[in-house]
Structures are given as structure tokens and as C-alpha cells.
Amino acid sequence: MRLENKVAVVTGASSGVGREIALLFAKEGAKVVAVARRAERLAEIEEKSKELAGEIVAFAGDVSLEETNEKMIDFAIEKFGKFDILINNAGLMDNFAPAENLDTELLMRLMSVDVYGPAWATRKAVRVFMENENGGNIVNVASIAGICGGKSGCAYTMAKHAVIGLTKNTAFNYRLNKIRCNAICPAGINTEMTDPALFATADQKGLQSAMLSMHFGTRSAEAFEIADIALFLASDEAAVVNGAIVTADSGLISF
Numbered sequence: 001m002r003l004e005n006k007v008a009v010v011t012g013a014s015s016g017v018g019r020e021i022a023l024l025f026a027k028e029g030a031k032v033v034a035v036a037r038r039a040e041r042l043a044e045i046e047e048k049s050k051e052l053a054g055e056i057v058a059f060a061g062d063v064s065l066e067e068t069n070e071k072m073i074d075f076a077i078e079k080f081g082k083f084d085i086l087i088n089n090a091g092l093m094d095n096f097a098p099a100e101n102l103d104t105e106l107l108m109r110l111m112s113v114d115v116y117g118p119a120w121a122t123r124k125a126v127r128v129f130m131e132n133e134n135g136g137n138i139v140n141v142a143s144i145a146g147i148c149g150g151k152s153g154c155a156y157t158m159a160k161h162a163v164i165g166l167t168k169n170t171a172f173n174y175r176l177n178k179i180r181c182n183a184i185c186p187a188g189i190n191t192e193m194t195d196p197a198l199f200a201t202a203d204q205k206g207l208q209s210a211m212l213s214m215h216f217g218t219r220s221a222e223a224f225e226i227a228d229i230a231l232f233l234a235s236d237e238a239a240v241v242n243g244a245i246v247t248a249d250s251g252l253i254s255f
């Protein structure tokens, strides 16, 4: 097992990528604190983990609040006695709006979940990891929107660029503390976030612009395929991978 004796906190574990990461990590022996707002969804994976080598415990909370990011890590330490891996995965997408149509309320909410949450969680995590003999490990789920512009709305693109900055800055500053920090940048993933029904209410100018990038016909990922990458980055197999921005886009941004 690749995560035996490891304790992980996974945000956004109630659906999509985070759910798959929590279950995969528990399968690989980790003790996992699964964080999201929908407690009933978390209860389902908590139950499911009883069949697995590790364990999942639910922590219902809103990561857009500073205190949640402190408390979820305190909870992991109280429950399991240590803390080794942080997966900043929870995220919101916007409505594809370009700058001219930025909605202030959506912009603020998106920044709180996609940027401030990971930043507060990272602050707490590195403070704990610096005291750990074996350091610790952070994986941020960003997006290709964090590398290039135009494939999403303005707010989401800004937010995911910030996550890349958080990743690189953290990787550099704590490289001598046995702390690694990497980011995964997927293109489309088949999850609730990309439910086609949501596109009907999207900003049509922004959506048309974003869709221009899809003409290569590259396939979307399944959530479990992103979880596999998170497992690699969180495991000792990636011991020399630090500050990496790992694209998971079937080549989309390379063409």
C-alpha cells in the first residue's frame, strides 16, 4: 500500500475528484479526513471506507471560511495523532463570464473557495509539517485555466492562476523542510462541475470563447484518473517532485 500510516485531509470530498481521491487514498491505507459542506455525501464515503484498508472520517465544513481550514487539520491531528498530506481540491467554477461581465458576488465567493481556502489550509499545514520529522505533502487541484487564459471565465482563470502561484511559492519556501507542494491542472473532467445543464445559464460570450479550445476533440478525464495523479504526487514515489504543475488535459494545451 502506498499511503500506509499517512493521515490526509481532502477538501471537496463530497463529489467528483475529491470523492475519488478520498476513496483511493483510503484504499491505499491512508486515514482520511473528508471535508465538504454536504454531510450526507461524506457519510456515504465514510461508510464505504469500512471495506478499505484505511479509513475515512467526515468533517462537514465550508472552506471559504478561514476557521474551517484550521479546524479540519486540528481535527485530523486529534483523531489520528498526526497529519501528513493536504489535498486542496474543493472548488467552484464560474459562469464563463469575461471581464466585462464579472459579477462581484460570484467573484468574491469563487476567490474564497478556490484561492483563500487553499491559502489558509496551506498556512496551517506548513506550520504542522515543519514540526514533523518527515515534513509533509500538499497537492493542489488547479486547472489548465491556471496555465493559460481563455478556456474558462475570467474569475476562474484568475483564481486558478493564483493557485499555481501558491503552489510554486510554497514549494520553494519549504523545500528544505521536507515539504513538497505540487499542482494538478486538468482540462475537462466529467463531474457535477461540468454538468451540461449548467452551460445553459452560462455567459454565452465567454462560453463561446472557451469552446474555441475544444475543437481538437481531446477527451475529458474521469475523476478517478485525476485521483491517480494525486496519489502519485502524495506518495513517496514522487519524492523528488516539487513545485510541479502537472497537466492532465489529454494534450489540450500542447496543441
Ligand SMILES: NC(=O)c1ccc[n+]([C@@H]2O[C@H](COP(=O)([O-])OP(=O)(O)OC[C@H]3O[C@@H](n4cnc5c(N)ncnc54)[C@H](OP(=O)(O)O)[C@@H]3O)[C@@H](O)[C@H]2O)c1
Pocket (backbone or CB within 6 Å): 011, 012, 013, 014, 015, 016, 017, 018, 035, 036, 037, 038, 039, 041, 061, 062, 063, 064, 089, 090, 091, 092, 093, 113, 141, 142, 143, 144, 185, 186, 187, 188, 189, 190, 191, 192, 193, 194, 223
Ligand atoms: N470538472 C472539471 O472539468 C474540472 C477541470 C479542471 C479542474 N477542476 C477542479 O477540480 C476540483 C474538483 O472539482 P470537481 O470537478 O470534482 O467538481 P465537483 O464535483 O463539483 O466537486 C466540487 C467539490 O468542492 C466542494 N466545495 C465547493 N464549495 C465548497 C465550500 N465552500 N466548502 C467546502 N467544500 C466545497 C463540493 O462539496 P460541497 O458542495 O458538499 O461543499 C464538492 O465536493 C476543483 O478545484 C475544480 O476547480 C475541475
